[in-house]
Amino acid sequence: MTAFHDIRDYVAIPRVLSLKLSPDGSRLVSAVQSLNPDGKSYGTALWAVTPDGEPGSEPGSGPSGEPYRLTRSAKGETQAVFTASGDLLFTSARPDPTAKDDGDETPALWLLPRQGGEARQVASRPGGIGAVRTAGDVVVFASDVLDGDEADEEERRKARKDAGISAILHEGYPVRYWDHDLGPGRTRLFTGRLGADRLEDVRELTPEPGEALREAAFELTPDGRTVITTWRVPLSAGQSRIDLVAVDVATGERRTLLSEEGHDFGGPLAVSPDGTRLACSRERHTDLDVSARVELWIADVATGEGGPHAGDLFPMDVAWAPDSSAVYLVADFRGRRPVFRVTPGGGEAVRLTQDDASYLGLNVSPDGRTVYALRSGIALAPAPARVDAGTGEVTDLLSPVPRPEVRGTLTEITATADDGAEIRGWLVLPEGASAESPAPFLLWIHGGPVASWNDWQWRWQSWIMAEHGYAVLMPDPCLSTGYGQDMIDRGWGDWGPRTQADLDAIVDVALARDDIDAERIGAMGGSFGGYMANWIAGHSDRYRAIVTHASLWNLDQFAGTTDASAYWQREFGAPGSDRYARLSPHRALDKISTPMLVIHGDKDYRVPIGEALRLWWDLRRSEVESKFLYFPDENHWILKPGNAVAWYETVLAFLAQHVLGQEWKRPDSVA
Structure with missing residues (x-):
């Protein structure tokens, strides 16, 4: 037995979420998520990781530099950043022991001294503190602020709460984002200087920004003089554009750094150590005939002059070499996410890591010889690693938590x-699959649609299915990243037909294997993968069961109720246009005969619950054998441990009934 057999054991596995390197290169810090004592929720804590701590290579030799826990609180800690002196800043909603406990649970800013001891609260705001950046003794942070006089904001928030007012009056778009409502406050940036005990001279940098800083990404130049931040610019008809602006920390003066009609500039962001250049992403606005494209963009901080780098690679994370001579980036590439090196103005990106792994959380050592990152993969949970910047050699570091062992094979x-076109994918085979004992088969379709199966998935975990005997195919069809722009162009505006043709081709190859049972097969997917599950249900009868999670069903309805209608309207056209009719799965309802399990969370704002409610009713009135697993308190993802147990147990029971031919048994978790 492994932790993937009993879902309760699986959700209890601790998870490494991030990696930060201290300015002197002597310490790494990771945020680790684990079950809270109540077993009903997750909490986070910060752990110290030694940059050269690795298991001994000699037989019988022990590890050196064991990771150790830095923080402990019921509320957890996030947003860790090092100060120039090596102290650690982080945000937490933990109570301040030096102040009266008023029951407030908004995150404040805390400092943990390098030499050890207790953390102390150094700044707080009525609307909480979000992302934090620091350079020298300068700190810049984001906070949610109500419109009006800042002096009485705390009183106004309390009055609103005491009066039981939750209403939000909107005068613009959007109004929601993924899993949370926007407003009544708006994001603003603040700055202050680290003093002996508190953040001193705290003041606002961006007064009255309106909606410009919603979901902002920002960085501070190494000299602490300038903040570079995304700035949302409203356009006509509910559209918007995202520019990059530079804000002078001393005066608050703002100038536009990067702005281009039909493009958004944004994260990942990184300012070169010499402060002269910026690495960011430039994403073009799509339309009916223009597909999604994201480029690495390098620009001069003083003039804004710059251009694209790294070709078709979509940047996921970036970091500068300490001498500002090169940019390291990670980007999807043929089912992996390698580290690449790019020389500004110097041509194509050079691949540094050559393994099958995926990397995130780049940190470059002060001497430029090492790149630290979280290393993971389809069969490899994230953990810290170091990469030799010259050779690309990879060494795993001692992780705060052990990686779970998977059982089966990955090919x-x-x-x-x-x-x-070539279509590739990962195939997970359960232990013991052979010609004498072929495994039942699951097609698992990724979301996005502009995405790729190339990393460990805590939510969409193929190894759970393998532990229960299934072979799982995770293909990258059209619209997948890491295969050049042509792969995205192939499926643009042709979601269902083109994607199904790609999936059919690679499924045929998988089912031709003698270690897979070509008769006992199912399909499943979430988000865009759920859209494709719905599409396949109405356009194929080869599968015995289909699981559709957070799925698009009626495209016209979806495009007008999602949290980002303007984005989808660019690809599909105005409401009621031909593309909605041609690509909407609900048009093939009368062709569906495959049993379906519909799953949705009520707090999902990206694919609103109306999609599942409409799909469920359509299946009911059409008398398609089906079930509906509904989560009133979950969003696009099912995040709570108990609900994750219910999700997997219900999916496994549904597949056991229809794919394996077993008698239906209602899981205890939903009894």
Whole structure:
């Protein structure tokens, strides 16, 4: 038995979430998520990781530099950043022992001294403190602020709460984002200087920004003089554009750094150590005939002059070499996410890591010889690693928590689509699968749609399915990243038909194997993968069961109720246009005969619950054998441990009934 057999054991596995390197290169810090004592929720804590701590290579030798826990609180800690002197700043809603406990649970800013001892609260705001950046003794942070006089904001928040007012009056778009409502406050940036005990001279940098800083990404230049931040610019008809602006920390003066019609500039952001250049992303606005494209953009901080780098690589994370001579980035690439090196103005990106892993959380050592990152993969949970910047050699570091061991095998397969394109994917095979004992088969379709199966998934965990005997195919069809712009162009505006053709081609290859049972097969997917599960249900009868999570059903309805209607309207056109009719899965309701399990969370604002309610009613009135697993308190993802147990146990029971031919047994978790 492994932790993937009993879902309760699986959700209890601790998870490494982040990695930060101290300015002198002597310490790494990771945020680790684990079950709270009540077993009903997760909490986070900060752990110290030694940059050279690795298991001994000699037989019988022990590890050196064991990771150790830095923080302990019921509320947890996030947003860790090092100060120039090596102290650690983080945000937490833990109570301040030096102040009266008023029951407030908004995150404040805390400082943990390098030499050890108790953490102390150094700043707080009525609307809490979000992302934090620091350079020298300068600190910049984001906070949610109500419109009006800042002096009485705390009283106004309390009055609103005491009066039982939750109403929000909107005068613009958007009004929601992923899983939370926007307003009544708006994001603003503040700055202060680290003093002996508190953050001193705290003042606002961006008064009355309106909606410009919603979900902002920002960085502080190494000299602490300038903040570079995204700035949302409203356009006509509910559209918007995202610029990058530079804000002078001393005066608050703002100038536009990067702005281009039809493009958004944003994260990941990184300012070169010499303060002269900025690495960021530039994403073009799509339309009916223009597909999604994201580029690494490097620009001069003083003039804004710059250009694209790294070709078709979509940047996921960036970090500068300490001498400002190169940028390291990670980007999806053929089912992996390697580290690349890019020389500004120097041509193509050079791949540094050559393994099958995926990397995030880049940190470059002060001497430029090492890149630290979280290393993971389809069969590898995230953990700290170091990469030799010269050779690309990778060494795993001692992790705050052990990686879970997977049982089974991971292999790569490819197929040729009907238009000649190569389609590749990962195939997870359960232990013992063979010609004598072929495994039942699951097609698992990724979300996005502009995405890729290339990393460990805590939510969409194929190894749980493998532990229960299934072979799981995770393909990258059209619209997947890491295969060049042509792969995205192939599926643009042709979601269902083109994607299904790609999936059919690679499924055929998988089912031709003698260690897979070509008769006992199912399909499942979430988000765009759920859209494709719905599409396949109405356009194929090859699967015995289909699981559809957080799925798009009626495209016209979805595009007008999602949290980002303007984005989807660019690809689909105005409401009621031909593309909605041609690509909407609900149009093929009368062709659906495959049993379906519908899953949705009520707090999902990206794919609103109305999609599942409409799908469920359509299946009911059409008498399609189906079930509806509903989560009143979850969003696009099912995040609470108990609900994750219910999700997997219900999916497994549904598949056991229809794919394996077993008698239906209602899981205890939903009894």
